[in-house]
Amino acid sequence: MALVTLTINNKTIQAEEGTTIFEAAKQNNILIPHFCYLENVHQIGSCRICVVEVEGARNLMASCVSEVKEGMVVQTNTSKVRKVRKVLYELILSDHPKNCLGCHRNQNCELQDLGEQIQIDSFRFEGVKSKDVVDSSSASIVRDSSKCILCRRCVTVCNEIQGIGVMNAHHRGFATFIGPSEDESLGHSICTNCGQCIVVCPVGALKEKDSTHIVWEALLDKSKKVVVQTAPAVRAALGEKFGYEPGTLVTGKMAAALHELGFDYVFDTNFAADLTIMEEGSEFLKRVNDQLNSTTGAVLPMITSCSPGWIKYIEHQYPDQLGHLSSCKSPHMMLGALVKTYFAEKIKVDPKDLFVVSVMPCTAKKFEITRPEMESNGIRDVDAVLTTRELARMIKDAGIEFTELKDAEFDSPLGLSSGAADIFGTTGGVMEAAIRTVYELVTGRELPMEALHVQPLVGLQQIKTADLLIENPLEPYAFLNGVTVKVAVTSGLKGANMLMEEIRLGKSPYHFIEVMGCPGGCISGGGQPRPVNNMVRMKRMEAIYREDEGKSLRKSHLNEDVMTLYKEFLGHPLGHVSHELLHTSYVKRKKN
Amino acid sequence: MITHEEICSVHSMTETEKYGLLEQVMDDYDRKESNLIQILHMAQAIFGFLAPEVQSFIAERMDIPNSKVNSVLTFYSFFSTKPKGKYTVSICLGTACYVRGGKDVVNKLKEVLSIEVGETTEDKMFSLQVMRCIGACGLAPAMTINEKVYKQVNPNKLHRILGMLK
Numbered sequence: 141m142a143l144v145t146l147t148i149n150n151k152t153i154q155a156e157e158g159t160t161i162f163e164a165a166k167q168n169n170i171l172i173p174h175f176c177y178l179e180n181v182h183q184i185g186s187c188r189i190c191v192v193e194v195e196g197a198r199n200l201m202a203s204c205v206s207e208v209k210e211g212m213v214v215q216t217n218t219s220k221v222r223k224v225r226k227v228l229y230e231l232i233l234s235d236h237p238k239n240c241l242g243c244h245r246n247q248n249c250e251l252q253d254l255g256e257q258i259q260i261d262s263f264r265f266e267g268v269k270s271k272d273v274v275d276s277s278s279a280s281i282v283r284d285s286s287k288c289i290l291c292r293r294c295v296t297v298c299n300e301i302q303g304i305g306v307m308n309a310h311h312r313g314f315a316t317f318i319g320p321s322e323d324e325s326l327g328h329s330i331c332t333n334c335g336q337c338i339v340v341c342p343v344g345a346l347k348e349k350d351s352t353h354i355v356w357e358a359l360l361d362k363s364k365k366v367v368v369q370t371a372p373a374v375r376a377a378l379g380e381k382f383g384y385e386p387g388t389l390v391t392g393k394m395a396a397a398l399h400e401l402g403f404d405y406v407f408d409t410n411f412a413a414d415l416t417i418m419e420e421g422s423e424f425l426k427r428v429n430d431q432l433n434s435t436t437g438a439v440l441p442m443i444t445s446c447s448p449g450w451i452k453y454i455e456h457q458y459p460d461q462l463g464h465l466s467s468c469k470s471p472h473m474m475l476g477a478l479v480k481t482y483f484a485e486k487i488k489v490d491p492k493d494l495f496v497v498s499v500m501p502c503t504a505k506k507f508e509i510t511r512p513e514m515e516s517n518g519i520r521d522v523d524a525v526l527t528t529r530e531l532a533r534m535i536k537d538a539g540i541e542f543t544e545l546k547d548a549e550f551d552s553p554l555g556l557s558s559g560a561a562d563i564f565g566t567t568g569g570v571m572e573a574a575i576r577t578v579y580e581l582v583t584g585r586e587l588p589m590e591a592l593h594v595q596p597l598v599g600l601q602q603i604k605t606a607d608l609l610i611e612n613p614l615e616p617y618a619f620l621n622g623v624t625v626k627v628a629v630t631s632g633l634k635g636a637n638m639l640m641e642e643i644r645l646g647k648s649p650y651h652f653i654e655v656m657g658c659p660g661g662c663i664s665g666g667g668q669p670r671p672v673n674n675m676v677r678m679k680r681m682e683a684i685y686r687e688d689e690g691k692s693l694r695k696s697h698l699n700e701d702v703m704t705l706y707k708e709f710l711g712h713p714l715g716h717v718s719h720e721l722l723h724t725s726y727v728k729r730k731k732n
Numbered sequence: 733m734i735t736h737e738e739i740c741s742v743h744s745m746t747e748t749e750k751y752g753l754l755e756q757v758m759d760d761y762d763r764k765e766s767n768l769i770q771i772l773h774m775a776q777a778i779f780g781f782l783a784p785e786v787q788s789f790i791a792e793r794m795d796i797p798n799s800k801v802n803s804v805l806t807f808y809s810f811f812s813t814k815p816k817g818k819y820t821v822s823i824c825l826g827t828a829c830y831v832r833g834g835k836d837v838v839n840k841l842k843e844v845l846s847i848e849v850g851e852t853t854e855d856k857m858f859s860l861q862v863m864r865c866i867g868a869c870g871l872a873p874a875m876t877i878n879e880k881v882y883k884q885v886n887p888n889k890l891h892r893i894l895g896m897l898k
C-alpha cells in the first residue's frame with residue numbers, strides 16, 4: 141500500500157492511501173468529534189458532525205467519508221469548524237426530547253457524550269418536534285421515534301449485515317422516520333428480534349422490551365419461588381457494565397449478585413447446553429443412520445436451533461426448509477421446562493408457584509418465550525427473559541456493590557456444566573461441543589485435537605467449515621466407517637442466507653450446520669453491553685474459551701448431573717419424556 | 733411489453749385482472765430491485781394509488797421486504813398511498829408558474845376544497861397536488877385536471893371551473 145503524507149493540525153503524518161481523514165487522525169491520537177460513524181459498520185456521512193477544514197477546499201469536509209490525499213493540509217479545530225459542529229449538534233437537539241433523566245440511555249448515550257466532548261453549554265434552537273411514535277408491538281424491541289436522530293446505523297445493520305431490511309428510512313425531509321413500513325409495526329414485520337439494531341443505536345430510540353418490572357414483582361411476591369438461569373455469554377460481558385475490561389469473566393460474582401437479588405435458586409443454562417448436546421447429538425446420529433440405512437432417508441444437513449433470531453428468520457424466509465432444523469428447544473427453554481416438572485417435583489412445589497427467569501445475551505429470547513409451543517401442560521416453560529443489560533440495571537438498582545462481591549456457586553441439581561457448554565456462547569461453540577461428544581460416542585476415543593478445539597471453527601469469519609473423518613468406529617456405528625462428516629458454522633443472518641441458498645438449490649455439501657443469528661454468536665447478542673465491535677467480540681470469545689479450558693470436565697456426556705437426570709427422569713435421549721419437554725416444532729411465516 | 737391500451741383499459745378491469753397485469757409488468761422488468769421505481773409507476777397507473785396490499789404484493793413477488801418498497805415510494809411525492817379523487821387537480825409550481833401566481837392558485841384551491849396538498853376531499857371528488865414545470869410556461873400559471881390542461885388560471889375563476897365538473 142502506498143503511503144500518503146499530509147498534515148493534520150500542523151503535524152506532518154503519513155497514512156495509507158485510501159484511509160479517511162478521520163482514521164488517519166485517530167491513528168495519530170486526534171479524535172475528531174463524530175457521531176453517525178461506526179467503525180467497520182456504518183460510514184455514510186449522514187450527520188456531518190465530523191467536519192474538518194481542508195486547505196484549498198471550498199466547503200468543510202466530512203472527515204469520516206473523505207480520503208486522505210498527498211499534501212493535504214487539514215485543520216480540525218478552526219473557529220469555523222467548531223462553530224459548524226456546534227450548530228449541527230444544536231440542530232439535532234432542536235428536534236430531540238432531551239428528557240435524559242427519564243431515559244434508559246442516561247449516562248450511556250452517545251448524544252450526551254458528544255455534547256460533553258464539544259462543550260455545549262446552551263442550545264439556541266427549539267424546534268417543532270417531528271415525530272413521536274412509540275412502537276411496542278414487538279415482544280423484544282421497543283422503538284421510540286421521538287429519540288431517533290436519523291443516523292441510520294440501524295438501517296445499515298439490518299440491511300447490510302443481517303440482510304433483513306425491516307429498518308429503513310421512509311418519507312423525506314422533516315417527515316423522515318426510520319422503522320418498518322409505515323403500515324406495519326415491528327411486531328408484525330419480518331423482524332427477527334436479533335437486536336443488532338439496538339446494539340448500534342447511539343441514543344434511546346431502540347431498546348429491549350423491559351422485563352425488570354415483572355421480575356422485581358415476582359421477587360417480592362412471597363407466594364412465588366423464583367428460579368433464575370444464566371446463559372454462557374452473560375458471564376463474559378456483564379462485568380463491562382461495572383467497569384471491568386471486555387473479556388473479564390465474572391461467573392462467581394454474577395452468581396453471588398443473583399443470590400443477593402433474592403432469587404431462590406440460581407441455575408445455569410449451561411447445564412441445559414450439555415443436555416442439548418445429548419439430545420441434538422443423538423438426533424444427528426439418528427438422521428445420519430436413517431440416511432444411510434433406511435429407505436426413507438433423512439433431512440440433511442441438520443441445522444442447530446439454539447438461536448431464536450435465526451429460527452424466526454428461517455420461518456419467514458425459508459418456510460419450506462424447516463425440516464432441516466433440529467427439533468431441540470433452545471437450552472434455556474429446556475431448563476425452564478425441567479424446572480417446572482423435574483425440579484418442581486423434587487422440591488414439592490406446585491409448578492404454578494414457580495417463576496423462571498432467564499438472563500440472556502439475546503433480545504430474541506424475549507419473543508421465544510411467548511411462542512405457543514413453549515409450554516407443557518398449560519404451564520409456560522419460562523416466565524421472563526432479562527438481557528445482560530437489564531440484569532446490570534437491576535443489580536445497580538438493588539444497591540449491590542458488584543465489584544466487592546465474593547464469588548458464589550450455582551445451585552444443584554441444574555447448575556453443573558462442562559466446558560463444552562461454556563463455548564455455546566460463541567460462534568463455532570455448539571458445533572465443537574457436539575463434535576467432542578459425538579466423536580467419542582461413535583469411536584470410543586477422545587477427539588484427537590489439541591486442547592479439544594476444532595481449530596477451523598474458531599474465530600469471527602462469516603462461514604467456517606471442517607471435515608471429520610470417522611475411522612474404526614465402535615460396533616453399533618460400524619456403518620460410519622470411512623465416512624467424512626462435513627460441518628459448517630455461520631454467525632449473522634447474512635451468512636445463514638448463503639448456506640440456506642445452497643440448501644434450497646440442493647447443493648449443500650454439509651451434514652451438520654451451526655447457525656447463530658448475531659455476528660460472532662451470543663457474545664455479541666442484541667442484549668449485550670455496548671459498545672460491541674470486533675475487538676470486544678474477540679476478548680469475550682477468548683474469555684469463553686478460557687472458561688472452558690479451566691474446567692476438568694470438558695465434555696457434555698460426562699456431566700454427571702445430566703446423567704442423573706436421564707436416569708431419574710428422562711430415560712434416554714430422544715425418549716418419550718424428552719420429546720414432550722425438550723423438543724419443539726416450527727411454523728411457516730409470511731415472507732415479507 | 734404492456735401496451736398503453738392495456739393501461740388505459742384498467743378502469744374496466746376486475747381486481748384479479750389488475751393484479752395479473754401487475755405481475756406481467758414485473759416480469760417485463762425482470763423483477764429487479766433496480767427497476768422498482770418504474771414498477772411502482774405502472775402499479776400506480778393500474779390501481780390509481782399504492783395501497784398497503786399492493787405494496788405487499790409487489791414486495792412478495794419481487795422478494796424484497798415491505799419496508800424497502802415503502803421506503804422508496806414514500807420518498808417520491810409522485811406516489812400516493814391513499815385513493816385519489818375522481819378528479820386530480822395539479823397546479824404547476826415550476827419557476828414561471830410560481831412567479832406568475834401559481835402559489836395563489838394553490839392557496840385558493842386549498843380554501844375552496846378545504847383540503848391540503850396531497851389530500852382528497854371527503855366526497856372523493858377532488859385530489860390536490862403540485863407539480864414541476866409541465867412545459868406550458870408561456871401561459872403560466874398552468875393547472876391540469878386529470879388529462880386536461882388549463883392555462884393562465886385566474887384564482888377567482890376556480891370556483892366556476894370546479895363547479896362545471898361536479
Ligand code: SF4
Nearest residue numbers: 239240243249343344
Ligand atoms: S437519548 Fe440520550 S440525549 Fe436523548 S434523552 Fe436519552 S439520554 Fe438524553
Ligand code: SF4
Nearest residue numbers: 298331332334335337
Ligand atoms: S432486531 Fe434485527 S431484524 Fe429486527 S429490525 Fe433490528 S436488526 Fe432488523
Ligand code: SF4
Nearest residue numbers: 288289291292294341
Ligand atoms: S433508531 Fe437509532 S440507530 Fe436507527 S436511525 Fe434512529 S438513532 Fe440511528
Ligand code: FES
Nearest residue numbers: 175185187188204
Ligand atoms: S460522523 Fe462523519 S458524517 Fe457522521
Ligand code: FES
Nearest residue numbers: 824826829865868
Ligand atoms: S413553470 Fe409551469 S409550465 Fe413551466
